[in-house]
Amino acid sequence: MEWKLIKSRPICPQLCEQLSTHIALGEFAAGEQLPSVRALAVEAGVNPGTVQKAFEQLSRDGIIYAVVGSGWYVGDNLEAAEAAVERSRADKTRQYFSDMENLGMTEAETKQYTERWNTDGGTAQM
Template sequence: MAQPFNPSVPIYLQLCERIKNRIIRGEIGIGERLPSVRELAIDVEVNPNTVQRAYRELEETGIVEKKRGQGTFVTENPAVLQRMREELKTRHIMLFVSEMREMGYTELEMLDGLKDFLTDKEE
């Protein structure tokens, strides 16, 4: 069964995020071929046009490259992948900080909480 999608965010954007996260985690390697549009559409239970749109979005940002007759591949350009990694990190940090501020936490409390969390994780 496919992982459910958030109904408030376009599915193609969620697919882009899932693919980016798999690349960052190393589940999809640099230069590796992505599943065909049809294969991925079946796997995640969406229309092939949705997958096509996600692939097009990733191609426009340089994260993937289309090779005629061969498929879609993760870029081999490390600068593009590093930029993607930094952008994702920044986005997650901004979301974390925003949510913590909404709950009334100060920057010092956030830093202390994060340090405590990371220290506990290492033990």
């Protein structure tokens, strides 16, 4: 699994977002065991305590569950994972438009900039 973690942002929410996305996209099936806390921590290059917190949050959200002595498993509530991904996307979109507004861009300019970014491979200039 590839991890795209931004060190300047809190890691635990990023792990939750990315795990939810992997689950929502079907990369982990319902009932499938997730990598161990230690294995995932090594793979992602983070503290095992951070992975444990992320797993606990995903469990509270109904996305995964723990089996004592066995590990963490993907729950059968795919809708919970999809809803978490949608919330994350909406939050990031709101933040993006807010950031662009703080830079003095109107909503129309932001949309135009985004369209140009998408068509020119990420080198949009205004």
